[in-house]
Amino acid sequence: MRAAFAMTPHLQHRFFDAPLLAELGELVDIDADRVLTSYDDPRAAGVEVLITAWGTPTIDASALARMPRLRAVVHAASSVKYFLAPAAWERGLRVTCGVEPNARPVAEYALAAVLWAVKSVLPLTERFRAERVAPDLTVDDTIDGAYGTTIGVLGASATGRALIELLAPFDLTVLVSDPTIDATRAAELGAELVDLDQLFARSRVVSLHAPLLPQTRHLVDARLLGLMGDGATLINTARGGIVDHDALRAEVVSGRLRAVLDVTEPEPLPAEDPMWSLPNVTLTPHIAGSQGGELHRLGRGAVDEVRALIEGRPPLRPVDPTSLATSA
Incomplete structure (x- = not known):
C-alpha cells in the first residue's frame, strides 16, 4: 500500500x-x-x-x-x-x-498551572524577585493550598477529561460545566456537573477546555469573571477567542484576578498590552500542546x-x- x-x-x-x-x-x-x-x-x-x-x-x-x-x-x-x-x-x-494523544500534554500543562495557582507560586515569585525578602508565611493567608480547594473545568473535551483524570490523585473538589454531558457522566469522569455561574462562583481556579465556536466566542465575559472570588485564577489553554480580553484585562489590571494564558486574542498580544508586565498574569507562547x-x-x-x-x-x-x- x-x-x-x-x-x-x-x-x-x-x-x-x-x-x-x-x-x-x-x-x-x-x-x-x-x-x-x-x-x-x-x-x-x-x-x-x-x-x-x-x-x-x-x-x-x-x-x-x-x-x-x-x-x-x-x-x-x-x-x-x-x-x-x-x-x-x-x-x-x-x-x-490524534486529538486524544495531543490532549495529554495540554492537560499536563493545565495540571501544573492549577497546582502552582493554588500555591500562589507565580505571583509570590514575582513579589520575592522584587522585594528580595521572603514573606512571613505564618501570617500570610494568600495561599490557598491544594487541600479541599475547588477547581473548575470548563468543557469536557478530550483535554478537559484528561485534566479531570490528572486531578484525581489530589485532595481537590473538581467541578465541570459542559452542555453535552449529564451529571452521571460527570461523576464517572470524577467531577460534579454545574452550570457556568456555579463554576465561576465556586472555583478558585477555572481552566478552559471548550472549543472555539460561534456560541463560545467571548463566552468568558465580564459577568462570569465578576463571579470569581478575589485572587482566583483563570487558565486558558484552549483558544483565546473564548475569553473577552477587554473584560479580563480590567480584572487583572485591577489586581483582583490572576491569569495563566497560553493562548490569547490576538496571538500574541500587542506589545503595548499591559498584561505583558503584570505580576499576576503569566503569558506563554502557545506551548501547552505537544512539543x-x-x-x-x-x-x-x-x-x-x-x-x-x-x-x-x-x-x-x-x-x-x-x-x-x-x-x-
Missing part, C-alpha cells in the same frame, strides 16, 4: 523518529524524506494513505480528483476540520486523528492507525464528521 506525508516539509522527522519511520516503512511504501505540499505532485495519483499533520494542504474535490486511490487520511495532530473539505466525507474516506519528544506520541498513534488499516481492523481514533461542528 502506497502512503505519503502531507504536511509542512521536515515536520515528518519531528513527529516520527527513526524507529517509528522504520516501523512505518515495514507497513507501507513511503518515502520518509519527502512530503506532498501540493496534490499537483505526480506522486499523489498513486497514494492510498495520506499521513497528515500541521500545514497539510486542503483536501477538497480538486485534490481528491488527483488522488483517485486515496482511501484513508491519518492525521497525526488534533483537528482535521481546517483542511478536510466535505468532499472527503462524501468519498467515504477513513479518517483518524519536542511529545510529538512522537502523535507519531506513535499514527503508525498504530496505519497498522490497524493494513490488518483490516477498525480505526482506533476515528473522526466522526457529525462532531466537527461542535469540536475544536
Whole structure:
C-alpha cells in the first residue's frame, strides 16, 4: 500500500523518529524524506494513505480528483476540520486523528498551572524577585493550598477529561460545566456537573477546555469573571477567542484576578498590552500542546492507525464528521 506525508516539509522527522519511520516503512511504501505540499505532485495519483499533520494542504474535490486511490487520511495532530473539505466525507474516506494523544500534554500543562495557582507560586515569585525578602508565611493567608480547594473545568473535551483524570490523585473538589454531558457522566469522569455561574462562583481556579465556536466566542465575559472570588485564577489553554480580553484585562489590571494564558486574542498580544508586565498574569507562547519528544506520541498513534488499516481492523481514533461542528 502506497502512503505519503502531507504536511509542512521536515515536520515528518519531528513527529516520527527513526524507529517509528522504520516501523512505518515495514507497513507501507513511503518515502520518509519527502512530503506532498501540493496534490499537483505526480506522486499523489498513486497514494492510498495520506499521513497528515500541521500545514497539510486542503483536501477538497480538486485534490481528491488527483488522488483517485486515496482511501484513508491519518492525521497525526488534533483537528482535521481546517483542511478536510466535505468532499472527503462524501468519498467515504477513513479518517483518524490524534486529538486524544495531543490532549495529554495540554492537560499536563493545565495540571501544573492549577497546582502552582493554588500555591500562589507565580505571583509570590514575582513579589520575592522584587522585594528580595521572603514573606512571613505564618501570617500570610494568600495561599490557598491544594487541600479541599475547588477547581473548575470548563468543557469536557478530550483535554478537559484528561485534566479531570490528572486531578484525581489530589485532595481537590473538581467541578465541570459542559452542555453535552449529564451529571452521571460527570461523576464517572470524577467531577460534579454545574452550570457556568456555579463554576465561576465556586472555583478558585477555572481552566478552559471548550472549543472555539460561534456560541463560545467571548463566552468568558465580564459577568462570569465578576463571579470569581478575589485572587482566583483563570487558565486558558484552549483558544483565546473564548475569553473577552477587554473584560479580563480590567480584572487583572485591577489586581483582583490572576491569569495563566497560553493562548490569547490576538496571538500574541500587542506589545503595548499591559498584561505583558503584570505580576499576576503569566503569558506563554502557545506551548501547552505537544512539543519536542511529545510529538512522537502523535507519531506513535499514527503508525498504530496505519497498522490497524493494513490488518483490516477498525480505526482506533476515528473522526466522526457529525462532531466537527461542535469540536475544536
